[in-house]
């Protein structure tokens with residue numbers, strides 16, 4: 603592919619982005635998420651960038667926890683521990699029994715180095731998951747926690763699960779329209795027609811940050827302030843892109859970025875990565891989780907360069 607010689611386009615690692623757009627994004631990031639624009643110290647080590655604990659990956663859904671973990675590392679956190687399913691150990695399917703998975707999650711819960719949690723990627727909804735979720739929520743060390751997918755479905759069944767948590771302000775919920783409808787006990791159509799009211803209602807009901815995912819996702823703060831995200835495209839309409847978002851936001855939380863920055867930055871990076879891919883030779887159709895995570899990494903590195 604012939605690349606125009608002027609400074610408007612730049613091909614790096616297979617990604618292309620208009621330099622003026624990149625300058626705009628850098629200026630926006632410097633204002634709204636300045637932490638993302640700081641280059642790394644030469645003396646950093648993996649502990650510098652925090653540890654994300656991910657609980658999920660129930661039988662048959664190991665992919666979701668792996669996608670979230672991969673995305674988290676691409677977005678810069680130092681370590682990721684997966685509870686329930688250890689993809690590094692090729693556990694044959696027959697060994698993916700709840701008791702084995704629970705023992706893995708129990709070991710994870712004992713760790714003292716976890717700086718943020720993601721609960722729910724493929725959590726499944728059998729009672730052991732509920733037990734695990736409850737224990738995670740009541741963790742003595744109150745670190746930020748993102749709930750996605752089946753964790754949201756469990757909270758929809760048992761709203762009191764969240765009330766046990768001391769500081770709701772460091773909880774992030776990331777429902778798509780289907781999960782939001784379950785949380786609000788209404789139809790998807792009602793959510794679709796009243797997105798701002800729905801996301802605000804969820805944030806106030808649970809006292810948490812809420813991302814109502816979809817085209818131009820909405821983000822509500824615990825006190826009901828709503829912002830609309832302007833990045834992203836329909837290339838994200840593929841299975842796993844929500845798990846990747848959970849990994850991205852979880853990664854930023856694990857890096858000790860405050861929830862209000864981590865939520866906005868995570869949703870913005872996720873959509874911007876999809877926009878980079880859609881504008882490249884790849885095109886918008888069928889973006890896969892690995893490409894989105896790689897584009898997030900590429901963009902994070904560009905944001906640390908001078909405007």
Ligand SMILES: NC(=O)C1=CN([C@@H]2O[C@H](COP(=O)(O)OP(=O)(O)OC[C@H]3O[C@@H](n4cnc5c(N)ncnc54)[C@H](OP(=O)(O)O)[C@@H]3O)[C@@H](O)[C@H]2O)[C@@H](O)CC1
Nearest residue numbers: 663664665666723724725726751752778779780841842845
């Ligand atoms: N590789 C793996 O292991 C993966 C595992 N995963 C794990 O699978 C679990 C189930 O997650 P899930 O989102 O696939 O199913 P679920 O929440 O029951 O939604 C289906 C229902 O809701 C609707 N609906 C959904 N989205 C909507 C939207 N945006 N806007 C509107 N409607 C929407 C949808 O509508 P329909 O398809 O009927 O049009 C249907 O009615 C979860 O734990 C997740 O982590 C996945 O992450 C993928 C990769």
Ligand SMILES: Nc1ncnc2c1ncn2[C@@H]1O[C@H](COP(=O)(O)OP(=O)(O)O)[C@@H](O)[C@H]1O
Nearest residue numbers: 815816817834835836838839841842843844845
């Ligand atoms: N048409 C679209 N435009 C922009 N973003 C989209 C679109 N469709 C889906 N997305 C994004 O993709 C992700 C889908 O999340 P989710 O449905 O939970 O996926 P999964 O559970 O399969 O990983 C969300 O972040 C959502 O905002």
Ligand SMILES: [Mg+2]
Nearest residue numbers: 751778844845
């Ligand atoms: Mg999902």
